[in-house]
Amino acid sequence: MTYCKVSFTIDLLFILRRSMKLKTYKYLKLLIVAFISISISLSINLNNFILAFSSIILGIFILKFLQAKVKDILIDERAKMIAGQAAVNTYMITTSVLGFTSFVLMFFGRRGSYFLESLGYVLSYLTIFIIFVYVVLFKYFSKKYGD
Amino acid sequence: MKNKIKVFRAMHNFTQEDLALKVKTTRQTIIAIEKEKYTPSLELAFKIAEVFQVKIEDIFQYRKENL
The missing domain is CATH 1.20.1280 (Monooxygenase)
Structure with a gap:
């Protein structure tokens, strides 16, 4: 042993x-x-x-x-492209789902549940934060690659 | 984008792994290019042409997509 x-x-x-x-x-x-x-x-x-x-x-x-x-190549241009496309799709799905959920929570929360309304506000601020980060990074990379 | 990488590989007796190592990419990328599922960047296309010591247009041919 x-x-x-x-x-x-x-x-x-x-x-x-x-x-x-x-x-x-x-x-x-x-x-x-x-x-x-x-x-x-x-x-x-x-x-x-x-x-x-x-x-x-x-x-x-x-x-x-x-x-x-590791002596082999771990990440190449194809892997980067796949990661980029996955990130964009993740962003679109996440913001849509979060935005819709926060709207529903705020709408139904106003009819009596303070907790649900607060959760809706938190989710909507989170959605706005994600969109803000996306816009800032989009501007940064646009400038980096020629705009 | 049509390409003749497989033909040139056979002519030079290279495996996909060999070519991937020479152009500093992964074997999966070489497979994807050969199957015409992925169009390489201009830089990678030039590197591949350089390995086989031919012009880029000898390996890659642009094919218009049918609309």
Whole structure:
């Protein structure tokens, strides 16, 4: 048992010392995501939010370290284009759903439920904030790429 | 955009992985370009042409979309 533990640690150290392939990176990323998920669920059960926060920070640092070790290309122009399109669609769906929900909550909340009306206001301000961030970033990238 | 990457790869005996490494992109992108599901940027198209030492128009041909 002890031999297995030592052998696993040596293997892990060996992997971390040299450059790694994309497949290895994906396996390790999966392990880190599992570790963070377990830590967060544990921290919720134990009511200890420092544990969740520290595990997320540790996970980000380890991921950044591993990314630097990968010799293959992780993100290329196609991946960036896909991420951009996904982000735009996410923005459109999120703002539409949030805007509609806040309108409905405010409308029905005025008929008696103060809590629902307040929630509607919070959601509408959140929608406005998301639109504001989008407009600022849109202006920034427009200027960067020639406007 | 039509392309002859597969033909040129076969001529130079390159795998998709080899070509991806030479032009600093992923194998998935090379697959997508070969299947004509993704149109590469001008920079990537020039890089691919440079690897095969041919002109860009020898590999990529513009095809008008049917409206």
